[in-house]
Amino acid sequence: MIRLLIADDHAAVRAGLVLICSGADDLEVVGEAADGAEAVELATRLRPDVVLMDIRMPRLDGIAATKKLAGVADVLILTTYGSDAHVFDALAAGAAGFLLKDTDAEALLEAVRTVARGDGLISPSVTRALIAEFGRHRPPPSAAPDLSALTARERQVLDLLGNGLSNAEIARRLGMAEATVKTHVSRILSKLDLRSRVQAAILARDLSQ
Incomplete structure (x- = not known):
């Protein structure tokens, strides 16, 4: 079983993600966090395999939380924001993957499995932005x-x-x-x-x- 922690400040979004992920036979949602600080606290205590992390959250945003989770859990960023800076900052912080929230349910589940296997994953829709941003920060x-x-x-x-x-x-x-x-x-x-x-x-x- 892949142990998953979901961090998003919108309760309805969290509930939807829990519903999608709990329906998979190989995934277990072990915790939910409403902000980045809670995500760090829960991940440190529960030791999930993957943290599904939103970027814009109160107290501590998803990028700052990802930095704190290095060596604790693999982080898969799931956000509505696909700007160049967000992509680059998330991966620079140590995120193992980056997906937009318009990703369909099956692709989301497969992304969680990919990250849990130790592989990286970037949404095709933001790959060009990542390459451009990396070129500017080389x-x-x-x-x-x-x-x-x-x-x-x-x-x-x-x-x-x-x-x-x-x-x-x-x-x-x-x-x-x-x-x-x-x-x-x-x-x-x-x-x-x-x-x-x-x-x-x-x-x-x-x-x-």
């Missing part, structure tokens, strides 16, 4: 992280992340268990001081150019 070459701390296998995994492969695809390509790939990804993020596999993939693409 760090200078001198800011590139030192890759010498990575093992040869971790470097292979990083390169494949840059090619857009999922954990399952990387496992097949390198002849290893999917759980082992997930461990390698976690070590890459730790060694390179990155918040999410999406950031790792962007880094890998940048280094290959």
Whole structure:
């Protein structure tokens, strides 16, 4: 079962998300939060696999809450706001995925499953915005992280992340268990001081150019 926490300040929206997610046989909604601060408190205590997080919430917004949840749970941003800045800020904060609220129910459930597997996900409708925003915020070459701390296998995994492969695809390509790939990804993020596999993939693409 995938343990899910839902954070949204609109009670009706939360109720709808709970209804959709509770109807899936492999998902269990373990908590609901009405703002970012409550989401951080509940996630720290309940340890869900995925937090479904709105951006605009009182007390603590979804992006600030996502930063605080690094290493606690994977965050899937679900919002009505698809601006360039929101997309970039959410992923920079460590979000594992970004979807708009007009996503249909089945796509939402599959997105939760994708993030729970350790893969990243970005709504196709905001991918172009992300690429444009990243181009404007591209760090200078001198800011590139030192890759010498990575093992040869971790470097292979990083390169494949840059090619857009999922954990399952990387496992097949390198002849290893999917759980082992997930461990390698976690070590890459730790060694390179990155918040999410999406950031790792962007880094890998940048280094290959």
